[in-house]
Structure formats: structure tokens, C-alpha cells
Amino acid sequence: MGLAVTTSEFVPGPLPLREELLRHGNNHSSSTHAWEALADGVGWHQPTPSDCWLASARTVSVVIPAHQVGYSLPTVLDALDAQHHRYEFEVIVVDDASTDNTAHVAARHRVVDRLVRLPRRMGAATARNVGTALATGQTVLYLDGDMVIPPHVITDVATRATDTSVLVGFRHNLRHEVHSQDPAILGRIPNLAADHRVVWRPPPHTTLPYSGITLPEPLDGRPLDDTRDFIDLGYGQSYYDWDLPRMVVTALVAVPRAAVLDVGGFDAEFGRLGWGMEDTYLGACLIAAGLLVIPLRQAVGFHLDPPDAAEQWQHKLVGWPRTLARYRDLLELPAPRGRTHAFTASMSELLTHCEGRP
Numbered sequence: 001m002g003l004a005v006t007t008s009e010f011v012p013g014p015l016p017l018r019e020e021l022l023r024h025g026n027n028h029s030s031s032t033h034a035w036e037a038l039a040d041g042v043g044w045h046q047p048t049p050s051d052c053w054l055a056s057a058r059t060v061s062v063v064i065p066a067h068q069v070g071y072s073l074p075t076v077l078d079a080l081d082a083q084h085h086r087y088e089f090e091v092i093v094v095d096d097a098s099t100d101n102t103a104h105v106a107a108r109h110r111v112v113d114r115l116v117r118l119p120r121r122m123g124a125a126t127a128r129n130v131g132t133a134l135a136t137g138q139t140v141l142y143l144d145g146d147m148v149i150p151p152h153v154i155t156d157v158a159t160r161a162t163d164t165s166v167l168v169g170f171r172h173n174l175r176h177e178v179h180s181q182d183p184a185i186l187g188r189i190p191n192l193a194a195d196h197r198v199v200w201r202p203p204p205h206t207t208l209p210y211s212g213i214t215l216p217e218p219l220d221g222r223p224l225d226d227t228r229d230f231i232d233l234g235y236g237q238s239y240y241d242w243d244l245p246r247m248v249v250t251a252l253v254a255v256p257r258a259a260v261l262d263v264g265g266f267d268a269e270f271g272r273l274g275w276g277m278e279d280t281y282l283g284a285c286l287i288a289a290g291l292l293v294i295p296l297r298q299a300v301g302f303h304l305d306p307p308d309a310a311e312q313w314q315h316k317l318v319g320w321p322r323t324l325a326r327y328r329d330l331l332e333l334p335a336p337r338g339r340t341h342a343f344t345a346s347m348s349e350l351l352t353h354c355e356g357r358p
Contacts, residue, residue, distance in 0.1 A: 014334035018236075020288040026234030026244055028165070028292040035160060044160070045297040047152035050084040054159040060089040061257070062141045062154075063131030065124040066106065067096035069145035071176075072304040073105045075186065076148055081111040085154040092134050093145075094118065094127040102145070116356035123271015125278040128250065130354070132260055133347035138163075140257045142250040142279075147171060148186055149252065149301040156299050157254045164259075166283065166291050168230075169252030169299035170195040176305045190300040197247055198224045200240075208241040209324065215240070223247075229295050244293055248283025252301050259286055264339030265347075269326060274319020277327045288335035 015023075032044040042048055048055070062080060066073060073093075080091055093106040095117040106115045114134055118127060132140055139161040143149065149169075157167055172190035179185060193199045200221035207214050223242045227233050233244035263285040270278035287293065306312060 016332045017284055017288055017335045018331040020335045021245070021284060022236040024234060024287055024290065026287075026292055027231050028229075028294045029231065031162070031165065031292065032294065039159070045295075047150070047298045048155040048159050050086050050152075050155055052155065052159055055085065055155050056087050056158070058139045058158050058161040059087075059137040060085075060139050060141055060154055060158050060161070060254075061131075061135035061137030062089060062091045062143055063128055063135060064091070064093045064143050064145050065096060065127030065131065066093050066098065066102050066145035067121070067124070067127075068098050068100050068102060068306070070098070070101040070105055071180075071306055072146040072148075073102055074109070075183075075304065076143070076145055077106070077109040077111050079148045079151070079186075080143075080154075081109075082151050083149075083154040084151045085158060087158065089154055089158070090114070090135070090137060092116070092131045094131045096123065096127045097121045114356065116351070116354050118350075119353045119355075123268065123278075124250075125266035125271045126268045126350075129265040129268065129343070130347055130350060132257060132265055133344060133351070135257055138257060139254050140260065141254045142252070143301075144251045144303070146304045146306070147251050147301040148304060149299070150190070153252075153299050153301070156296055160294075160296070161254055161256070163256045164291050165256070166248055166286055166293045167254040167299070168247055168249070168293060168295045169254075169301065170198060170295075170297070171249075171251050171301055171303040173303045174305060176307045176309060179302070179304050180307075186302055190302050192297055192300050195300070196223075197242070197249070198222070200242075202241065209320065210246065211238065211241045213241065224295060224297075230293050233293075244287055245280045245284035247293055247295075248279055248286070250279040250282075251303065252299060253279070255282075255286065256291075258340075259289060259291060261340040261343050262338065263289060263336045264343050267326075267330065270323050273322040273326055275316035275323065276320050277323040281327050281330055284331070285336055289337070 090113040092114040095103045172194035
């Protein structure tokens with residue numbers, strides 16, 4: 001009798017996140033065109049009228065991580081209170097152990113539905129995670145505590161959000177001496193071109209830390225236009241120092257809550273290491289999960305600088321190499337999946353140590 005030969009089928013393990021990103025395109029044209037066909041003449045990048053019949057399509061939760069933003073939070077919350085959205089949306093403020101009047105402002109404002117105060121400084125990633133766990137909306141709009149949005153933004157998001165899209169807004173930075181001395185400026189229309197993802201002029205002969213490239217001469221870059229609204233950033237492509245995950249900036253971005261839970265939320269380690277990159281990593285995880293990153297050119301908010309903006313910026317830059325290294329390490333690990341239960345359990349445990357009101 002001959003010997004029986006057995007074979008085992010080779011089952012490859014999960015790809016590293018870096019390789020997974022190479023498998024996903026970002027051609028959202030069919031999605032945006034289909035929406036425009038339904039929207040009664042409203043363009044994808046146009047402010048949405050409050051009476052648009054699509055306004056009830058999705059429920060929205062606004063999650064605001066807040067640390068030492070007493071100087072700006074009243075204006076941010078007033079802008080949310082002035083939204084022309086005709087349907088209910090909830091506002092959740094997570095105070096990251098501020099020592100100024102941040103919590104007091106949030107507690108007294110009528111637009112805030114839920115205020116939670118973390119037991120100690122834990123970083124914006126953890127604050128957003130807590131807010132996401134508490135959110136009841138299908139879509140979570142992450143909004144920084146220094147971002148003032150125009151009155152149409154909630155409706156823009158609610159009408160366009162889906163289970164498979166990341167809706168990206170933009171920011172127009174205002175120096176503290178400008179917005180504090182002339183509050184009327186906030187009544188104007190923010191300038192889309194003020195965002196670096198729209199008009200980008202990097203320094204030549206300098207190593208750009210994200211990509212490591214050096215530009216030999218000045219560049220008048222147009223990342224948003226030159227990538228056709230980020231379409232050309234699919235399959236791991238880049239535009240000089242920009243790639244698709246880096247376009248996901250949580251100063252103003254809307255994502256499906258279920259997708260955030262599935263990938264395990266924001267990686268809290270970024271907050272312990274320093275500043276930045278937790279939103280880039282979340283973006284990478286969502287892209288690997290098959291979501292499309294779609295800009296909303298009309299969703300531009302005023303970003304209000306604090307009085308010590310220059311000092312804060314220098315402090316942030318000191319920690320950025322550490323968070324960038326963390327991000328690079330995570331790219332070599334498999335893309336996270338199926339983490340909803342673990343995420344919910346960890347946030348429930350953390351919430352037992354938080355202060356808050358319903």
C-alpha cells in the first residue's frame with residue numbers, strides 16, 4: 001500500500017495595515033454624483049438648505065474633546081446652537097481635566113446634552129473615545145473645542161453621511177489677537193484656502209517629517225484640487241507630503257459610529273506620547289475597512305487660536321516625532337477589526353471613574 005499524502009492549505013495571515021492601504025481606492029465619484037441626483041439641485045460642495053428632504057437621513061452626535069478651551073468654547077457652542085438643522089442632534093463635551101472654566105462653560109450651555117470630565121489628563125484620543133461610547137447618533141461629528149462652524153454644517157453632514165464614508169471638513173485659522181479684538185469676523189464666511197490641505201506652500205531644502213522628502217524649490221501646492229478631491233490618493237498614493245490617512249483631521253470630520261467602534265476607536269497611546277497622529281491612524285484604519293474619504297468644501301470652520309498659540313505649537317512639535325514613530329509602528333501591524341465589544345467594555349470601565357451629568 002502506498003503512503004497517504006496529506007496536504008494543508010496555506011492560509012495567509014492578515015496583512016499589515018501599510019499593505020492593506022494599498023488595496024483600497026478612493027474613487028467616491030459615484031457616491032457624490034448619486035447624492036446630487038437626489039438632492040434637488042444642491043451640489044455636493046454647496047451649503048445644504050435646512051428644508052432639504054434628506055436632512056433626516058442620519059442622526060448626528062457632535063463629540064467635542066475639550067482641554068483648556070474656556071476662551072473659545074462659548075463661541076463654539078453658540079455656533080452649534082445656531083445650526084439651522086431641523087432635526088435633533090446631540091452635543092457631548094468631554095473635558096480632559098481642564099483647570100480653567102471649560103467644564104463650567106459646558107455645564108451651563110443649553111446646547112450641551114452630556115458633559116463628562118475625565119479623572120486626569122488623558123489626551124484628546126481618550127476624550128473622543130469616551131464621547132463616541134456615549135454617542136447615540138449613527139454619525140459622529142468630531143469637532144475641536146476651538147472650531148466655530150457655519151450654521152449649515154450639521155445639515156451638510158446629516159444629508160450626506162453613510163455607513164461607508166468619512167466626511168472631511170476644513171479650518172481657517174484665526175490668531176487670538178484677531179478674533180478677540182474683532183468678534184464680528186466670525187460672522188464672515190471662512191476661507192477654504194486657509195487650510196493647508198487646500199493651499200500648501202512647504203519650505204524648500206527642508207526635510208518634511210511625515211514623508212521624509214526634501215523639495216528642491218518652492219512649491220505652490222494644491223493638495224485638494226490636484227488630487228481631485230482626494231480621489232487620486234487611493235491605493236496608497238501620495239501628493240508630496242500628503243496621503244489619504246493624513247487628510248482625516250478630527251478638528252472637523254464626520255464618521256459612522258459603528259465603524260469607529262469596530263476598529264477600536266482612537267489609539268490612546270498617542271495622547272500619552274505627545275500630540276497628533278491619532279486621527280491619521282484612525283483614518284488609516286477606516287480606509288483599510290473600506291470607507292471612502294470625501295471632502296466637504298463648504299464645511300469650513302474658524303479655528304480660534306489661544307493667547308499662547310506660539311508656545312503651544314512649539315510644545316506640540318516637540319512630541320510629534322514620538323507620535324509619528326508610534327503611527328509608523330502601527331502601520332506594520334494588522335488593521336484592527338471586530339473590536340466593538342472590547343472598546344465598549346473599556347469605555348464603560350473608564351466612565352465609572354469620570355464625573356458628569358446626563
